[in-house]
Amino acid sequence: xxxxxxxxxxxxxxxxxxxxxxxxxxxxxxxxxxxxxxxxxxxxxxxxxxxxxxxxxxxxxxxxxxxxxxxxxxxxxxxxxxxxxxxxxxxxxxxxxxxxxxxxxxxxxxxxxxxxxxxxxxxxxxxxxxxxxxxxxxxxxxxxxxxxxxxxxxxxxxxxxxxxxxxxxxxxxxxxxxxxxxxxxxxxxxxxxxxxxxxxxxxxxxxxxxxxxxxxxxxxxxxxxxxxxxxxxxxxxxxxxxxxxxxxxxxxxxxxxxxxxxxxxxxxxxxxxxxxxxxxxxxxxxxxxxxxxxxxxxxxxxxxxxxxxxxxxxxxxxxxxxxxxxxxxxxxxxxxxxxxxxxxxxxxxxxxxxxxxx
Numbered sequence: 001x002x003x004x005x006x007x008x009x010x011x012x013x014x015x016x017x018x019x020x021x022x023x024x025x026x027x028x029x030x031x032x033x034x035x036x037x038x039x040x041x042x043x044x045x046x047x048x049x050x051x052x053x054x055x056x057x058x059x060x061x062x063x064x065x066x067x068x069x070x071x072x073x074x075x076x077x078x079x080x081x082x083x084x085x086x087x088x089x090x091x092x093x094x095x096x097x098x099x100x101x102x103x104x105x106x107x108x109x110x111x112x113x114x115x116x117x118x119x120x121x122x123x124x125x126x127x128x129x130x131x132x133x134x135x136x137x138x139x140x141x142x143x144x145x146x147x148x149x150x151x152x153x154x155x156x157x158x159x160x161x162x163x164x165x166x167x168x169x170x171x172x173x174x175x176x177x178x179x180x181x182x183x184x185x186x187x188x189x190x191x192x193x194x195x196x197x198x199x200x201x202x203x204x205x206x207x208x209x210x211x212x213x214x215x216x217x218x219x220x221x222x223x224x225x226x227x228x229x230x231x232x233x234x235x236x237x238x239x240x241x242x243x244x245x246x247x248x249x250x251x252x253x254x255x256x257x258x259x260x261x262x263x264x265x266x267x268x269x270x271x272x273x274x275x276x277x278x279x280x281x282x283x284x285x286x287x288x289x290x291x292x293x294x295x296x297x298x299x300x301x302x303x304x305x306x307x308x309x310x311x312x313x314x315x316x317x318x319x320x321x322x323x324x325x326x327x328x329x330x331x332x333x334x335x336x337x338x339x340x341x342x343x344x345x346x347x348x349x350x351x352x353x354x355x356x357x358x
Contacts, residue, residue, distance in 0.1 A: 021046040021204060024064040026080055028053045032072040036185035037090075040196060041068070053080075061085050066204055069098070071140075071183045073260055086176035086203040090183055092140040093260075099172070100179050104146035104246055107166060109157055109348065110136040117155040117168050124168075124182045124192040140181035141166040143245065145277070145315070150174040153225060155195065165243065165279070165348060169195055171202050178203045238281035240342040242310070246317075247336065247351040248273040261331070262355045269324050274336055274351060276307060277315040280344070284310045290321065290336040299327055304336070327357050 023046050027033050033050065041048050046066075051059055056079045061067070067087040069080060077094040087098075092108065095101035109115065114125045115137065129136045141157050142148075143166040155169040168181040178199040182192050213219050219230035249257045249264070250271045257264065264270060278284055288304040304321045331354060338349040 021065045022063060023048045023066045023068055024051050024059070024061060024085070025049065025068045025070070026051050026053060026056065026074075027070055028072045028074050032070060034070055034090075034185055036188075037068070037070070037196075040185075040193065041200075044197070044200065056080060066200070082177060083175055086205065088178050088180060088199055088203050090180050092181070092183070095142065095146070099175070099177070100142055100148055100151060100170070101146045102148050104143065106140050106181070107143045107245055108138050108140050109165070110138040115139055116158040122155070122191050122195075123189050124195075125184060125187040126189055127187050137184050137187055139168055140183060141168045142170055142179060142181075148172075151179065154198075169199060171199075176203050176205060239279075239344050240282055240284065240340065241278070241280035241345045241348070242284055242286055242338050242340055242343060243277045243279055243348040244274055244336060244338045244351045245277060246273070246275040247334070247353050248318075249334075249353065249355065252322075257355075262353070264325050264355050264357050266329060266357050267324075267326050269322055271320045271322055272302075272304075272334065272336070273318045273320055274304060275315060275317045276310065276319065276338055278310045278312055279348075281312050283312065284340050286310055287339045288319075288336055289339055290334070292323070292327075293333045293335070294327070294330055299332070325357055329357050331356050 023041050025038065025048050027050060038048055053074050053076055056076065061081050061084065064085055067080065067082060067085045069082065069087065069089045069091050071091050073093040074080065077097040082089060082098050089098055089100065091098065092106040095106040096103065100106065114123050114128050116123050124139065125137050127137060142151060147166060147170070150173045151167065151170040152173045153167045154171055155167065157165040157168055167179070170179045180196060180199045182188065213225035213230050216224045219225055223230040249262055250273065251257065252269055252271065257270070272290070276286055285306065285308050287306040290302040290304065291298050292300040300323070302321055302323060304319045307316055310316065333352060333354055335350060335352045343349060
């Protein structure tokens with residue numbers, strides 16, 4: 001039923017596309033192709049060509065009106081011409097390469113309720129998890145501290161009643177480029193489908209009116225930027241909120257262990273790195289609880305050195321903890337929690353990573 005509704009919904013928007021739009025859907029692996037998004041493009045009256053990443057160098061992209069990049073790790077991201085052809089990017093692996101970030105990584109948010117954007121005003125998923133009792137659904141966002149200066153806020157994260165960690169949807173003010181972090185298309189609400197249409201609409205040249213603001217700093221004191229408009233910030237009192245971000249693992253020489261699932265060697269030592277950031281209004285003392293699990297069984301616990309007197313807006317980057325991986329081969333989950341006396345938005349206190357020990 002959802003697909004029928006979305007299809008009919010798309011027909012209403014065909015008036016925006018007076019001529020057929022040619023889309024280059026770029027992918028790395030066949031099983032990663034998102035057929036829901038293919039359906040969205042088709043419902044908009046667009047022609048779609050599937051182009052494998054290995055075919056990029058032999059493709060004439062001047063024949064295309066739009067590039068779509070899905071959420072997978074590409075072997076050759078710099079060859080994808082997202083700065084030369086209007087682009088819609090649903091990808092959290094290559095934020096710097098695609099000009100979305102100035103540094104760091106695209107961040108992820110998981111909640112135990114269906115995720116929302118814009119101070120809880122808009123539901124983007126119909127469920128909180130893939131199946132009852134299963135893994136929670138997530139979306140991705142461009143964090144405020146790493147986001148490229150030309151990326152313009154369209155929809156902010158929302159946890160609790162007031163948390164604005166970064167942009168779940170953002171448009172480039174310099175290129176015809178849209179970042180769309182709501183990756184789980186099987187669970188899109190109609191509102192999420194509408195925002196995807198708007199994202200495509202922007203990229204192919206239907207530019208919205210000049211916004212009143214792009215960042216909170218463009219507004220007067222006591223106001224925040226919501227969808228390009230300065231609005232009064234409604235907060236009762238101050239906020240306690242610390243966030244963990246940018247979980248990484250390196251060898252003992254400091255070389256980053258990369259890959260969607262980093263591969264570690266049994267009986268070797270590694271360093272686990274985290275960033276901690278005070279998003280709130282109070283100075284905080286922060287401690288850390290880390291654990292390593294195999295099949296839901298905790299096989300090791302650890303803690304990074306505590307942080308005292310972390311001031312509002314202050315961050316501590318690349319806090320390190322050495323771990324000896326003297327475990328049997330298998331897939332392990334590393335998780336770390338930030339612990340404070342009071343935190344109004346605990347959903348951003350945990351970071352997780354899956355690693356393979358061989």
